[in-house]
Amino acid sequence: MINEYLPILIPVIIVEWILAIIALVHVLKHPNYKFGNKVMWILIVLLIQIIGPVVYFIFGRGED
Numbered sequence: 001m002i003n004e005y006l007p008i009l010i011p012v013i014i015v016e017w018i019l020a021i022i023a024l025v026h027v028l029k030h031p032n033y034k035f036g037n038k039v040m041w042i043l044i045v046l047l048i049q050i051i052g053p054v055v056y057f058i059f060g061r062g063e064d
Contacts, residue, residue: 016050023053032062 002009023045027038041060045052 012050019050019053020045023056026061027056030062033060034062036060 024042027041027045031038033041041056044060045056048055
């Protein structure tokens with residue numbers, strides 16, 4: 001049964017990992033956030049899967 005969904009799951013998993021890595025690198029390199037702190041954003045990015053990095057880039061990312 002899982003073999004049927006692999007063509008869909010593999011790209012989704014790859015996108016999820018890429019988003020998480022990019023967001024995590026951004027959180028670690030930049031000290032400015034719209035709200036919250038570094039620890040909070042690391043937890044959101046890592047624990048909320050696909051939505052966490054998207055939420056960070058929309059609401060948490062501060063001015064560069």
